[in-house]
Amino acid sequence: MANPEHIKILKQGTEVWNKWRLANPTVRPDFTGANFTGVNFAGSNFTGVTFAEVDLSGANLSKTDLSGADLSWAHLNFAKLLGTNLNETNLENAVIHETVFTDVNLSNTKGLNKLRPLGPSIVDHRTLIQSENLPDKFLRDCGLPEPFIEYLPSLIGSLEPIQFYSCFISHSSKDEAFAHRLHADLQAKGIRCWYAPENLKIGDEIQPTIDKAIRVHEKLLLIFSENSITSSWVRKEAHEAMTTEKNKGKKDVLFPIRLDDSILNTAEQWCDDVKRERHIGDFRNWTDHDTYQKSLDRLLRDLKNEASEELGSPDSL
Structure with a gap:
């Protein structure tokens, strides 16, 4: 069950929440089962947070740090993950549909082969390039066509590392x-x-x-x-x-x-x-x-x- 004290702090806004996280680095917040539909969490520090069974439908998770967080069985349909840190994030059994994965590195994200898709989602070229060895099931869950999935490894493998500054x-x-x-x-x-x-x-x-x-x-x-x-x-x-x-x-x-x-x-x-x-x-x-x-x-x-x-x-x- 979600910790009411943690929810109370979170409702005060991203700035207050992030300051509290810095002051309490050993505390692992728990929002199990909470409803955060459509909430703007952009830029929030959610490192190691428990979001199990949380409804994050339509939530803005852009630029948030979800490294080590538990989002198992969470609802992520229509959620926006732009530049989100998903290192060691657990997405096992999370629901996705029109979920936006933009400019995220999924190389070390857990549970990508055990998602529950209700429809296609969005994954951009930056995510595909950054992420290594994405499971075929994840790509299918996002709605990518089979020929694209088949040739993707050779396409990514042919790209040389970026050697120059923009x-x-x-x-x-x-x-x-x-x-x-x-x-x-x-x-x-x-x-x-x-x-x-x-x-x-x-x-x-x-x-x-x-x-x-x-x-x-x-x-x-x-x-x-x-x-x-x-x-x-x-x-x-x-x-x-x-x-x-x-x-x-x-x-x-x-x-x-x-x-x-x-x-x-x-x-x-x-x-x-x-x-x-x-x-x-x-x-x-x-x-x-x-x-x-x-x-x-x-x-x-x-x-x-x-x-x-x-x-x-x-x-x-």
Whole structure:
């Protein structure tokens, strides 16, 4: 039976609940048999919690930590699990139907071959890629067609580990030709990258997007040229990236690239930090195939993820 004291604390909201969990790390909350239909639990710390026979139909469990939790015989139909930690979570005999499994790692989730499906559920490509050796029964329970299930192991097995950081290319609209070429070449090399649509005015109209890109994507490729060096958005974006490095401990967020000598010759004081602390990629002769390729190869080396090899500081290159 559910512990009434635990339910009372939980009803006070995620912030109060998470603080209570931190203050009581040895307590294992028990919500056995409770009804939490449609409740928003996003971001909650449910590590080791007992949710046995709990009705979580339509509940929002996005970004929750359910590691080691017991959800046996729970009802998860129409529940949303986006970015949820399901490590060592017990789902044995849980009911699923239109349950959303998005960007979750199910490699160590228990009971996937003993679910009780009432209908198909949703499982996205990120979940399939992250999760190893998913039981065929789970895939069938989610409604995946047999040919897809049959070929899935070979499809996943053919994917090489992600070797590069994701990045966002910020540029002046006047340098669109170069940005488009760089974007295409990076994509061809397996680097996930994005850049502003050419019909938007860089900096002014999409500044919130740029700010978000710095947070979401690991690298900001900032293209310096005579078209952009005096623009306020260049200064702001360089500052935002370097501030992110300092405040959040991110390593080398800003990767500057130059198409001419503008950044080296400018009297703008804010450029001093970039020149002093960064290796600036040299793409001045980008229209020449061989020269461009050498510069691209060097950039690729800089962008290699630490997961595949130790990433050196641009200053050391």
